Amino acid sequence: MADSDKYDSSSWGAGASGWVENEALFDAVYTPVTAAILAAADLGPDMRVLDVGCGSGTLLEAGTKAGADMVGVDIAPDMVDAARRRVPTATVLLGDAQTMAIGHEAPGAPFDRVISRFGVMFFADPAAAFANLRGVTAPDGRLVFACWRGVEENPTFGGAGTEVITAELPDPPAPPAPGSPGPVAFADHDQLAAILKKAGWSNVSIKPFDTHFDHGIDGSDGVDERLALILATTTGRLAREQLADRLDEQQWAALLDRARDGIRRHLVDGSVKLPGALWLVTAANRV
Template identity: 35%
Template sequence: AAPAPGEQVLDIGCGAGAGSLALAALVGAKGGVLGVDVSEPLVARARELGEDRPNARFQVADASRALLPVAQFDLLFSRFGVMFFDDPAQAFAHMRRALKPNGRLAFVCWRGAGENDWVRLPLKAIVPIVGLPAAPPPEAPGPFSFGDRARVERILGEAGFVDVALTPVDHRIVFGEGETREAAIADAVDLAFQVGPLTRALADQAKAVVEEAKIAVREAFAAKAQDRSVVIDGAGWIVTARNGDA
């Protein structure tokens, strides 16, 4: 993203504001960051954390529809926040209008589900118990909807961006932590049932089946456990582009 002092940044899907506040520190007092997110509790937390950062503002809004100032921002930034739009080409076209001429876009998103352990490991573990869950339509909104490079290039091109580039990034992820190895594994299992597809895959199963699945998922994460953490493999794209309105 390379934010520079004095720049204006729009943080899309800012969550609790960690990225926005890091950007605000980099653009300095003469710059500014607007973080937008659809979650009121997360934006409230971001405002709390940013009380001493006057150049960071936060707004509860859907960036694909929000009333944004025209040609205001030097940079559109997002960390795992752009894969959930119903009409992504329209959403990016809308957000691009908030960019200055020749402004830039930089975001990170997941690659395919099969390349990311936080989904791959638990789903593989439950297949012998409940079978393979049905996959969502490939272009349905969701964490892996931008896994296909060609689709991302097409969406951004239709939205009016140029110089689109996707760089694969592979990174180790701490998925569970605890005071002991066993506590870290338990933390990873709890998290997998909160943020992954497991709850949906097991929604109609009997309690005994769910408990059996939890044991299998625990064994899968135990294979990745260290002394106080469970460390898994993550795979994403870093996507950059430029506003076509030069």
């Protein structure tokens, strides 16, 4: 399978249910990222805003509360359905933002802001995608998004319990190739800057954003919350697919207990806190 094929509509359709089921938990853990995007975007009344890879509607909801006219686009039907339920006043489109005629599907004024939280790293042709987004952005409109840096800086991907489960997989996922579509596609600062400039964006700013993801909810230690997120994403889906016929109920429970032990190594002041190494990206549509 080509790297670009891993993130088509069918793959997102298979994986989106775990995100939707754990929507509140993802929102709580990623609170610092959401806040950073909203502060940089400075949304307000009379703005028209496009949320790319809108997921279950976190930024759509925040933008609506700020008085903005929100439009979201996502490739996963389950995500779109969840976002429509969560933010019924927003327009939520099902499709690929790289190729969709967004202005036709959501007619209206050009967008004052194009924003995204972890939703722009999966394009087969990112320069074309960002050019398509710029084409529906108002003159002097702004692009604001957060994306991951490298796997080695973010234990949320391969560590903190994940490694215990992947070690049991007969066919574990290969590490992502540098620059290929996927969560860390934009780990390389210079490559990302070149993509945005090729797409016609100006005043490109790519700044490190370092934070911690606190998994403790309502006084919990965050261990089961971290495990829930592992099982909700790709590792959990592969584990269910590859281990269903290999492990009985007792063996599965034992594997999850070993994963919890791995997660507990990341307890800090009573809760699981994982470092997050991101880029906070802004750019302008100067025409």
